[in-house]
Amino acid sequence: MLKAMGISGSPRKGGNSETLLAAALEGVSEVGADRETVRLNELSYRGCQACGACLKRTGRCAIRDDLDDVYLKLRESDIWILSSPIYYDTVSGQMKLFFDRLRPFVRRKLPGRRAGLIIVTYEDVKRPDYARHAKVFADYLPWFGNFRPVEILCGERLGGPTAASRRPDLLRKAREAGRKLAEALLKRGGGARRRR
Ligand SMILES: Cc1cc2nc3c(=O)[nH]c(=O)nc-3n(C[C@H](O)[C@H](O)[C@H](O)COP(=O)(O)O)c2cc1C
Structure with a gap:
């Protein structure tokens, strides 16, 4: 069975980016995949220290x-599936710190075929x-492994925390994007664990 990981970069529980993230994960689960969400805001972590250990020696942070x-x-x-609000014309700090920490995967590429979706929401x-x-992140995912396809979803006019829940157009797009990713992986016999 496929497994999908949602990464929320918003401090707002159930806010716009989490609502679209949940819809995308729902789409993934329609095809029969497991899903889990990590809320970066609930974790304690630092930004990349540029020590180079992951690149030069251990392959580990x-x-x-x-x-x-x-x-x-x-x-x-x-x-x-990475989902972030836009803060001052870029992704949230939580999401940016997280993404910087993905450098170990540049040295030790992930095995197997994968797929990705980057969601950004804004007012x-x-x-x-x-x-x-969103495209910057989408273009970097293939540095970490064989990510194909990687899709992008942008949610505009999402100010208040419940705005996305009143946008059937975006909810449908998110669900469809999630389902298509899972279908694409299954069709091509992909999967992280299968190829290990
Ligand atoms: C600190 C901060 C900065 C923001 N900057 C922008 C911005 O530059 N452009 C924009 O369109 N919306 C901006 N917004 C609005 C959020 O991007 C928008 O409400 C988003 O949907 C929030 O997602 P969330 O509910 O998942 O947290 C900002 C919100 C905050 C709290």
Whole structure:
């Protein structure tokens, strides 16, 4: 069975980015995959210290903190779904710190075929420049392993915390994106554990 990991970069429980994340995970589970969500805001972790240990020596992050457990979960997850609000024209600090810490996977690539989805939500009207932030992450996932496909979903005009729950268009897009990722992996015989 496929496994999907949702990473929430918002401090708002059940806010817009978590609502779209949950919809995407629902889509994944329609195809019969396990799902789990990690709320970065509930973890204690530091940013990358640029010590180079992961690249030069161990292939492992030298920092011991709450991301230890997340690394293990990510390694086991076929589908990664990262969801973040836009803060001051970029992703949240929680999400950025987390993403910087993914460098160990550059040295020790993840085994197996994987798929990814990057979600960003924001208050403004449609902003193509915000989609770029999602694309930056989407373009880096293949540095960590064989991530194909990697999709992007942008939720505009999402101000108040319940705005996304009143946007059937976005909820449908998120669910469909999740389902398609799982279907694509299954069709191509992908899966993190299968190829180990
Ligand atoms: C500190 C902060 C900065 C923000 N900066 C922006 C911004 O630059 N552009 C924008 O459109 N929305 C901005 N917003 C609004 C959020 O991106 C938007 O409400 C988002 O949907 C929140 O997602 P959440 O409910 O998952 O936390 C900001 C919100 C906060 C709290």
